[in-house]
Amino acid sequence: MKLNLQEDKSLKEAIIDITYNVFDRRIQRVIEIVETNNIQLKGEKDGHIHLINSQDIYYIESVDNSSFLYTELEVFEAKEKLYVLENKLEETSFIRINKSTILNMDYLDSVSPLPNYRLEANLKNGEKVIISRHYMKNVKQYLKIS
Amino acid sequence: MKNFFSENLSSMTFVFSSIVLLNALLSFSQSVPWENASLSILKMAGLVLVLFFLGYVGSYLPFHSASAYHIFNITIQLIAGFALASLLGMFSINVENLIVNGFVYILLYYLTYRIRKHRFNQLAQAINEHLGKRE
Numbered sequence: 251m252k253l254n255l256q257e258d259k260s261l262k263e264a265i266i267d268i269t270y271n272v273f274d275r276r277i278q279r280v281i282e283i284v285e286t287n288n289i290q291l292k293g294e295k296d297g298h299i300h301l302i303n304s305q306d307i308y309y310i311e312s313v314d315n316s317s318f319l320y321t322e323l324e325v326f327e328a329k330e331k332l333y334v335l336e337n338k339l340e341e342t343s344f345i346r347i348n349k350s351t352i353l354n355m356d357y358l359d360s361v362s363p364l365p366n367y368r369l370e371a372n373l374k375n376g377e378k379v380i381i382s383r384h385y386m387k388n389v390k391q392y393l394k395i396s
Numbered sequence: 397m398k399n400f401f402s403e404n405l406s407s408m409t410f411v412f413s414s415i416v417l418l419n420a421l422l423s424f425s426q427s428v429p430w431e432n433a434s435l436s437i438l439k440m441a442g443l444v445l446v447l448f449f450l451g452y453v454g455s456y457l458p459f460h461s462a463s464a465y466h467i468f469n470i471t472i473q474l475i476a477g478f479a480l481a482s483l484l485g486m487f488s489i490n491v492e493n494l495i496v497n498g499f500v501y502i503l504l505y506y507l508t509y510r511i512r513k514h515r516f517n518q519l520a521q522a523i524n525e526h527l528g529k530r531e
Contacts, residue, residue, distance in 0.1 A: 360527060363520045365462030367455075367512065383455065384399065386519070393526040395519070 251276060289338060293319045293326025300326060304342060308357045308373055310335055312350040322375045345392050347371065348382040355392055404448045407508045412444045414504055439484045446480060447473045466509075474501060 266284055270277050289304040308320045312332040319326040328335060336344070336352055343355045353371060361369040361381065369381040369389075381389055390396075416437060423430040430436065451469050459465040478489065478497070487493045 358527060361520050361523050363517050366459065366465050367516055369520060369523075383403075387399075387402070389523060390519070393523060395522050395526060 293328050295326045307354055310352045345388045347385050351379055400452050408444055408448050411504050415440050439486055447477055
């Protein structure tokens with residue numbers, strides 16, 4: 251299997267074309283990975299229900315038994331509990347970073363150490379969330395740091 | 397339990413080794429044989445395990461500041477440590493023993509804190525390097 255990558259800055263979003271001679275398990279696996287990243291979540295804002303692409307969500311936070319989906323500039327309320335959303339987003343770029351937050355690692359810009367062995371995660375839109383010490387292993391596993 | 401050991405094993409090993417070494421040096425320097433060394437070592441291992449477990453449980457509590465966390469941790473561990481050591485017959489409660497062992501505890505606590513902080517900063521650096529490579 252050969253992999254060709256082509257940069258085209260004129261595109262609004264990436265397009266994945268798969269050319270195959272035999273549709274086998276490897277091709278199926280690649281398709282599953284791409285489709286997993288196209289998960290959409292329902293979020294409510296100003297009384298309207300929106301379908302939000304998981305790739306547009308920076309992080310999901312649970313506050314007072316409600317879950318909130320944070321995109322670059324907006325916040326939507328999801329009806330589902332955090333653990334339900336976490337299960338839906340398993341095998342994607344979302345990982346649990348503390349008791350009430352799931353972070354999309356694609357939007358993690360950098361981390362800064364805080365007292366008490368916590369990390370402050372600096373996101374690409376300037377927001378900050380906390381990675382607690384007990385969830386540090388999730389970040390290490392995702393980034394394949396031993 | 398798995399998380400407890402993965403987070404604390406290296407620190408526990410450092411503290412345990414230091415305590416055993418200190419006791420051996422003391423015994424050697426005073427030319428006093430270390431009686432029941434095997435039993436003493438086992439008791440020390442148990443004590444270290446209990447104190448670190450207390451610290452691990454304490455890490456789940458919300459504290460307003462790192463200082464509050466350390467003050468709480470040190471207080472609980474000192475009280476529990478002295479109580480347990482006395483119960484196990486490791487030393488008798490008197491002013492001299494409390495001062496000496498309290499000093500050793502504070503020194504080891506500080507050294508463990510510094511080692512952990514260094515490792516933690518290295519982890520933050522490693523994460524940032526990985527994130528930088530991703531760009």
